[in-house]
Amino acid sequence: MAHTAAIHTEKPSKWSGGSSPFKVEYGKLMMWFFLLSDSFTFGALLIAYGTTRFATIGWPDPNVAFSKFPGIASNAPLMFVSLMTFVLIISSVTMVLAVQAGKEMNKKEVVKYLILTIVGGLIFLGCQAWEWNHLFHEGAWWGANPFANADGSQSTQNFTNFFFTITGFHGFHVFSGVCINIIMLIMTLCDKFEQRGHYLMIEKAGLYWHFVDLVWVFVFTCFYLV
Amino acid sequence: MSNLETLESGGHTHAHAFDSKKVKREIWRITLYLTILTIVELGLGFLMMPWPEDSLKRHLVKGVVMALMLWKAFYIIGYFMHLRHEVRNMIMVIAIPATLFIWFIGAFIGDGQSFKNLRARMDPYHVERAKLPMEVTEHEGGEVHHMEVPERNAVQTPVDSAKNQIHQ
Numbered sequence: 001m002a003h004t005a006a007i008h009t010e011k012p013s014k015w016s017g018g019s020s021p022f023k024v025e026y027g028k029l030m031m032w033f034f035l036l037s038d039s040f041t042f043g044a045l046l047i048a049y050g051t052t053r054f055a056t057i058g059w060p061d062p063n064v065a066f067s068k069f070p071g072i073a074s075n076a077p078l079m080f081v082s083l084m085t086f087v088l089i090i091s092s093v094t095m096v097l098a099v100q101a102g103k104e105m106n107k108k109e110v111v112k113y114l115i116l117t118i119v120g121g122l123i124f125l126g127c128q129a130w131e132w133n134h135l136f137h138e139g140a141w142w143g144a145n146p147f148a149n150a151d152g153s154q155s156t157q158n159f160t161n162f163f164f165t166i167t168g169f170h171g172f173h174v175f176s177g178v179c180i181n182i183i184m185l186i187m188t189l190c191d192k193f194e195q196r197g198h199y200l201m202i203e204k205a206g207l208y209w210h211f212v213d214l215v216w217v218f219v220f221t222c223f224y225l226v
Numbered sequence: 227m228s229n230l231e232t233l234e235s236g237g238h239t240h241a242h243a244f245d246s247k248k249v250k251r252e253i254w255r256i257t258l259y260l261t262i263l264t265i266v267e268l269g270l271g272f273l274m275m276p277w278p279e280d281s282l283k284r285h286l287v288k289g290v291v292m293a294l295m296l297w298k299a300f301y302i303i304g305y306f307m308h309l310r311h312e313v314r315n316m317i318m319v320i321a322i323p324a325t326l327f328i329w330f331i332g333a334f335i336g337d338g339q340s341f342k343n344l345r346a347r348m349d350p351y352h353v354e355r356a357k358l359p360m361e362v363t364e365h366e367g368g369e370v371h372h373m374e375v376p377e378r379n380a381v382q383t384p385v386d387s388a389k390n391q392i393h394q
Contacts, residue, residue: 014315022316032320043327047334054338057346057356063275078271085264093257096306100249148360150279155360210306214299221295225271226288 031204035211038173042215045169046222049162058149060159062224065147068134081224084127085216088174091120092213095181099206102199107188110199114185117209121178128171132164140164163223170212170219177212180205256305263298267291 014021022029053059063077070080094116101109139146145160184205193199270287277284304310309317346352 021313022319023313024316029316032316036320036323039324040326040330043330047331050331051334051338054335055341055346057342057352061279063271077275078268082264082268086261089257089260089264092302092306093253096253097250100246100253104246146362148362152359153356154358207307210302213306214302217295217298217302221267221291225267225291 025200027204028200028207031207035207038211039215042166042169042218045162045166046218049166049222052158052162056156056158058151058153058155060145060147060155061150064150065135065140065159066131066224070130070134078224080127080131081220084124085220087120087124087127088213088216091117091124092210094120095206095209099199099203102193102202105194105199107191107194110188110193110202111185114181114188114202118178118181118185121174121181121209125171125174125178128167128174132167135160166219167223170215173212173215177205177209180208252305256301260298260301263294263301267294270294 012018024032066081067075067077068080069076072079094113098110098113098117101113135141140160140163142161142164143157145155145157147155147159149155184202187193187201188199193201270291274284274287277287309320346356
């Protein structure tokens with residue numbers, strides 16, 4: 001007995017077992033690791049874009065290339081992309097509110113905020129579809145760049161190649177995020193989480209959704225602003 | 227609650243006695259910050275729009291926009307993704323591998339810069355090509371145009387023809 005008592009007076013190490021050293025559940029930790037690896041995938045794409053841009057003499061002016069807004073005839077650079085940015089930020093906020101409602105075990109609020117998040121994601125996808133369609137009809141696509149460099153000189157196809165690849169990859173992430181959120185909504189409506197006694201799955205979906213918003217912060221800045 | 231259950235859920239199985247109002251206030255505070263930062267970014271974007279492409283002030287403003295971007299990323303990761311409120315072990319296991327980006331960005335952007343200085347500005351093909359004007363057609367009819375970038379052989383710059391003569 002004396003021996004056992006001696007063990008218990010020592011301050012237990014975080015790594016000696018019996019408790020979670022990260023204080024998060026397994027699935028959430030693995031979601032973080034996935035997002036870390038995904039951030040390197042996006043990082044590689046964006047850094048390849050940056051490297052190419054630094055290595056090229058002249059580059060098209062994004063304010064000329066992305067200057068249209070549906071329903072407005074005159075040039076409106078930055079306006080459409082600002083709308084897309086705010087839609088994604090607001091949908092991130094509703095997602096964080098859904099996670100919080102899940103922690104409070106408030107099913108009604110979870111459903112409400114998940115629906116708002118899904119709607120935000122769909123609006124964003126719709127905006128992107130419009131923009132891609134518009135650019136395609138201007139002659140921009142993989143392997144075709146109708147926009148001259150800012151100084152009027154001959155541009156390369158790198159501009160459109162990187163734009164469509166990176167916004168396409170991001171848009172695919174948004175699409176997956178919307179699908180995941182729809183699955184979360186169905187599971188919530190089926191009382192799956194009430195039976196489990198916790199809404200931790202919503203937190204994992206939330207992490208993914210915030211990551212999509214995070215990547216957009218970088219894509220928005222690197223393609224449209226600078 | 228059994229010990230195993232605590233392990234699996236990371237100790238967050240049941241609603242804890244946290245201040246819901248306080249958490250929500252923080253969410254809205256961060257939303258406000260993100261909105262303000264985005265508006266400042268857009269303001270800078272509009273400000274530098276008429277400035278010449280290679281001017282120093284434009285590069286400086288671009289640097290400021292990049293800094294604001296990282297600031298926004300910090301708010302999203304720290305508060306929306308909740309990383310700031312996790313335990314130290316958890317923060318470090320994400321933050322330390324992410325520092326690899328410092329090398330990643332520095333090395334590759336530096337490489338691009340040196341390519342421009344050592345090759346793009348020296349190689350006659352790149353130098354001549356950068357001077358070629360590009361015809362831009364107006365696309366009001368919504369028709370599809372495919373403007374191909376001329377192949378190396380298609381554009382006969384004086385340097386190119388000189389080179390061909392040497393090879394012959």
